[in-house]
Amino acid sequence: MLKLHILLTLLFLPLFSSAQNITIAPENIIQGDPVMITIDRAVKRVTFDNTNVSTFTYNKKTSGLIPISLTKKPGDYIFKIELKDGRMMEKTITVKERKEIEAPLGIPEKLGGNTTASQNNLVSTLSKENASLENIKTDSKALWSKAFKFPLKEQIITDPYGYNRKTGEYTITHKGTDFRAKEGTKVMAMNAGVVRSARIFSIYGNTIVVDHGLGLQTFYMHLSKINVKVGDTVRAWQIIGLSGQTGYAESPHLHTTVRINGISIDPMRFMEFFK
Numbered sequence: 001m002l003k004l005h006i007l008l009t010l011l012f013l014p015l016f017s018s019a020q021n022i023t024i025a026p027e028n029i030i031q032g033d034p035v036m037i038t039i040d041r042a043v044k045r046v047t048f049d050n051t052n053v054s055t056f057t058y059n060k061k062t063s064g065l066i067p068i069s070l071t072k073k074p075g076d077y078i079f080k081i082e083l084k085d086g087r088m089m090e091k092t093i094t095v096k097e098r099k100e101i102e103a104p105l106g107i108p109e110k111l112g113g114n115t116t117a118s119q120n121n122l123v124s125t126l127s128k129e130n131a132s133l134e135n136i137k138t139d140s141k142a143l144w145s146k147a148f149k150f151p152l153k154e155q156i157i158t159d160p161y162g163y164n165r166k167t168g169e170y171t172i173t174h175k176g177t178d179f180r181a182k183e184g185t186k187v188m189a190m191n192a193g194v195v196r197s198a199r200i201f202s203i204y205g206n207t208i209v210v211d212h213g214l215g216l217q218t219f220y221m222h223l224s225k226i227n228v229k230v231g232d233t234v235r236a237w238q239i240i241g242l243s244g245q246t247g248y249a250e251s252p253h254l255h256t257t258v259r260i261n262g263i264s265i266d267p268m269r270f271m272e273f274f275k
């Protein structure tokens with residue numbers, strides 16, 4: 001018996017490493033959340049739900065960020081980790097349903113007011129603007145090393161991420177966080193990166209997109225002033241523009257979007273990784 005036990009131990013121990021070396025945040029995951037995996041071992045490959053995860057070093061540990069989209073089916077999903085020494089590790093996470101919150105939202109007079117024609121126009125313009133902000137180039141390595149910071153010195157949330165805005169017969173999901181910011185408030189890049197877009201849109205207003213590499217990007221919208229241009233390298237917390245109310249905005253505020261691999265996740269949950 002003892003021989004068999006030793007044999008079994010020898011067979012299985014090298015194949016599966018203890019999962020104690022893996023940290024996953026947040027603890028409770030809901031649709032729209034970002035997920036950060038941290039592995040305290042030399043890693044060869046990480047997959048999530050059978051898709052490769054790009055890894056980078058943060059706080060001296062191998063880390064990976066994945067987005068849980070608002071439409072991801074609630075349930076269990078598996079991280080598989082192949083270590084450099086050949087051992088395999090696994091960790092299962094459970095994605096829970098996000099409660100849907102709905103609120104009516106009118107169309108400002110400058111965009112035609114609350115008429116069916118201006119609602120149709122808003123939705124078709126929005127889909128064009130969204131298309132031009134998709135598939136934005138991202139660097140093949142992480143361009144940041146310090147913790148992310150909020151784009152404004154003071155954070156008062158006026159509109160949270162993930163609720164549905166009813167505009168006429170349309171439902172537009174708010175995929176970012178709005179912060180109160182009086183006209184002309186300094187807006188900072190949330191971390192180091194490269195500017196991939198800096199232009200005006202009719203709905204999003206003056207918009208800046210900063211790429212932080214490996215599919216991680218931050219968006220700053222409705223600005224009154226843009227201080228950077230496409231291709232500029234920005235330092236962490238560099239002032240990149242001033243807040244405003246250009247585009248579809250009823251009052252001055254800063255709309256912030258955080259995207260991972262093209263999926264807009266909850267910026268406030270993302271910032272919890274850096275507390």
Ligand SMILES: [Zn+2]
Pocket residue numbers: 159174176177178254255256
């Ligand atoms: Zn917004």
